Amino acid sequence: MAEPVIKxxxxxxxxxxxxxxxxxxxKGTFVSVMILGGFLxxxxxxxxxxxxxxQ
Amino acid sequence: xNVHIHKLEKIWLTFGIAMLIVFLVVLGVATxxxxxxxxxxxxxxxxxQIENTPPFDEPGLKQVGENEYEAVMIAYxxxxxxxxxxxxxxxxxxxxxxSPDVVHGFAIPNTNVNMMIVPGEVNHITYTFDEAGExxxxxxxxxxxxxxxxxxxxxxx
Numbered sequence: 001m002a003e004p005v006i007k008x009x010x011x012x013x014x015x016x017x018x019x020x021x022x023x024x025x026x027k028g029t030f031v032s033v034m035i036l037g038g039f040l041x042x043x044x045x046x047x048x049x050x051x052x053x054x055q
Numbered sequence: 056x057n058v059h060i061h062k063l064e065k066i067w068l069t070f071g072i073a074m075l076i077v078f079l080v081v082l083g084v085a086t087x088x089x090x091x092x093x094x095x096x097x098x099x100x101x102x103x104q105i106e107n108t109p110p111f112d113e114p115g116l117k118q119v120g121e122n123e124y125e126a127v128m129i130a131y132x133x134x135x136x137x138x139x140x141x142x143x144x145x146x147x148x149x150x151x152x153x154s155p156d157v158v159h160g161f162a163i164p165n166t167n168v169n170m171m172i173v174p175g176e177v178n179h180i181t182y183t184f185d186e187a188g189e190x191x192x193x194x195x196x197x198x199x200x201x202x203x204x205x206x207x208x209x210x211x212x
Contacts, residue, residue: 033067
């Protein structure tokens, strides 16, 4: 009898997690990832241009 | 299995992967088709026999083309041989440098010339001196008590 109960609990937990993922907003994460990406791109370009100017 | 990737997640993954590809392609093209490789070369020499091994038996500047020179140099504790080089403006100089004793550096500040001189190896770098002036050459690898006096000047006129 114990097994089916556990199974039911798991599927319910999975369903609620899925729903949270669907509804969750990733705007803040997106902005921070883009800020980090922009920083990497800018610093790479600056260093590469410094290299070219000294070539 | 149903993998769901959020729309914004797709955007930043694409951005990240595209950036990585662009960086690697730019570096690859610059290295292999434009010769912008870092100083590195598999060229061995017996550090105890440098004085008897050509071209290091006669260190100095040799003209190898129109305004193109080969500078054969020895970096030792604590100096460079030959000590003073003079080249014309616009000269392309192919440096060949080795060490008979310990690890030295060979750096010209504000240029891309910066390499390690390891005993047993000959290191190569090419630089075009487009502007007249005095170019300081420094050792930037700690090589002993007189490390800070290890320098020479390349005069471009």
